Amino acid sequence: MDAMMTDRGGAKGARRLLCFYGDDFTGSTDVLEALYRGGFRTVLFLEPPTPELLEEGRFRDVECFGVAGVGRSLTPEEMERELPPVFRTLRSANAAVVHYKVCSTFDSSPRVGSIGKAAELGRGTFGGGRFVPVVAGVPYLGRYTVFGNHFAAADGAVHRLDRHPTMSRHPVTPMAEADLRRHLALQTELRIGLVDVLDQSGSAESVRARLEALLARDKPELVLFDVLDDERLRKVGRLIWEEASRVGDGDSLFAIGSSGIEYALAEAMAESAGHSGRAAAGGDAGAVGAGDAAPTDRLLVVSGSCSPATERQIARALEAGYVGLRVPAGELAHPGLRDAAVRRLRAEAAAALDAGRSVLLYSALGPGDEAIAAARAELAALGLRAEDSSRVLGSALGALARELVAAAGLTRLLIAGGDTSGYVARELGVYALECKAALTPGAPLCAAYSADPVFDGLELVLKGGQIGGPDFFEEVRLGKSVGSSGVQV
Structure with missing residues (x-):
């Protein structure tokens, strides 16, 4: 697997390790921080970059790049016009993983910022993966998913999302459902599976076997991964990186989630790129002082x-x-x-x-x-x-x-x-x-x-x-x- 990833992201194309689209502007900088802490040079563009721009001297050694978007504020109809051209640009970069970045509080609805619609469009553009990984939790940011239910920290406490003092009363996309599978089911008819905290216990081989059993039994098109701590997040990252290794050259594994995707992948990507990151899966908050x-x-x-x-x-x-x-x-x-x-x-x-x-x-x-x-x-x-x-x-x-x-x-x-x-x-x-x-x-x-x-x-x-x-x-x-x-x- 590592040899294949090195070929995809070698000297000229180290940026091909990962590309991302941020569904809002400030949220896109979460990914910049995560990859910076992971040791990867990353640039966020305000518009989809041309191949010529990416080959400029100042960007030639960029390992990952992203595009700041506005998907979080769009209707499904607007998404159908906005997202496919950007997705095609990201696909042309031949990245191992293309990440549709959403807020770590997952706020969205069937009519505004539909994550389900983005999943459908991404799956239609990036057809190489067996499933679309979905990761919302980020321990570094106080975000956790347990048995499919999402939690977020506020004022020194951790709240279930539908009881969160801010997100439950969001003026545009109030979160009335903490179970992310039920939340997504209102936005898409794609089948949704779950790899929960118990599935993530034990050796890497046993966790992988549980994922394979889920795929064989339920044939999910989206797979939500619980996130409780950095140790489990690293295991999730290994699974996602291994899934990306199955995708043929010229295509990418499409993933959806918060910057938890990057914290999950940091360790595996660093090994494939041949360098050690500053911090894997969040790691020590002082790693970048x-x-x-x-x-x-x-x-x-x-x-x-x-x-x-x-x-x-x-x-x-x-x-x-x-x-x-x-x-x-x-x-x-x-x-x-x-x-x-x-x-x-x-x-x-x-x-x-x-x-x-x-x-x-x-x-x-x-x-x-x-x-x-x-x-x-x-x-x-x-x-x-x-x-x-x-x-x-x-x-x-x-x-x-x-x-x-x-x-x-x-x-x-x-x-x-x-x-x-x-x-x-x-x-x-x-x-x-x-x-x-x-x-x-x-x-x-x-x-x-x-x-x-x-x-x-x-x-x-x-x-x-x-x-x-x-x-x-x-x-x-x-x-x-x-x-x-x-x-x-």
């Missing part, structure tokens, strides 16, 4: 998130002396008010940065902020939908961040909120990201690739709403941990 990043004197934070975790981070940053500027979302959406609002924000932020202060631009102070309802009412009055707020706000904040970073000579930028991150990055002309340091689980420090030399090399941290402890903004500024951090969903 938080001190890998130098501090910066000023940090610009752009927040379009209204999560409770971000609310705590904003409050702590204001206490630490950040200059907080509320972003008037309604004014930015209004053609007659937008320019004046942007000029006001730009002047106030520039003055603070020039005075040596860190600046925080935020649209809301948590889920209970009355500004959220007010902004939606203003959007409705303009004939816009609530979901249009991300586009309106993100584009305006991106243009503003571009001017402030260039004028103040900033070297580091933190963006909170998945949709906001995508819009801001594109306004900066960023076309790719590469992990530089693992500051806190789920939000690595990345270096940007941009055609504009002003932004080429800019350090970016893209934070999902659930990521980070109260001191996270200062951790990013200092390049090291100053308090408790991690996934806070």
Whole structure:
């Protein structure tokens, strides 16, 4: 098996070990971090890369690459248009594994971000595997799957997903079912099997035999793997890598899941690639130290998130002396008010940065902020939908961040909120990201690739709403941990 994998991912094609599509922008950086911690050079592209771009000098030795997508926000009909072209690009890379990356909380529905629909489309493009592996758990991020039921950490406790304080009340895709097999069954008619924690006990040979028995007996098209700890996750990774070895050259094993896929595969991929990883299956959180990043004197934070975790981070940053500027979302959406609002924000932020202060631009102070309802009412009055707020706000904040970073000579930028991150990055002309340091689980420090030399090399941290402890903004500024951090969903 190792010889075959080496051929697929040799000197020219080491990147062929694994390719991935992230179904949301910030979630894609989870995979960057996982592969960075595993010791693999990985680049995330904002658009599907051309073969010529991949052969450029700066990307020639990339072992894995991904594409940041928007599958999490699409209807099944939109997925049918969006995903197949990207999947064909990834198939052309001849990777051993192609991973459709989803959120580690698996939030999705039959009508929005359907993971089942993605499975159907991926299975139609990558036909080489006997089944599609599905892995949701990531112990490193406080995510666990036991007997098919999914759990996630929040505020020092682990909650079953349908009782999770945030995910059970998600505004778009609330998780009312913790059993991921039942959850997926609402999205696809593909047969779903399970390799549970008991099946994963014992030797590698016995675990493999149980998988083979499941395949022979039930003939599942999707196989969900429980994830309880790193030891079992490594066993799962071995099974997936062995399954990838069965796929003929010119095709790939299609897999679905969180960054648990990469943590599972790290050890097996490192052996096949002929090098030892920094950390396998999560490993020691200190394997890539938080001190890998130098501090910066000023940090610009752009927040379009209204999560409770971000609310705590904003409050702590204001206490630490950040200059907080509320972003008037309604004014930015209004053609007659937008320019004046942007000029006001730009002047106030520039003055603070020039005075040596860190600046925080935020649209809301948590889920209970009355500004959220007010902004939606203003959007409705303009004939816009609530979901249009991300586009309106993100584009305006991106243009503003571009001017402030260039004028103040900033070297580091933190963006909170998945949709906001995508819009801001594109306004900066960023076309790719590469992990530089693992500051806190789920939000690595990345270096940007941009055609504009002003932004080429800019350090970016893209934070999902659930990521980070109260001191996270200062951790990013200092390049090291100053308090408790991690996934806070």
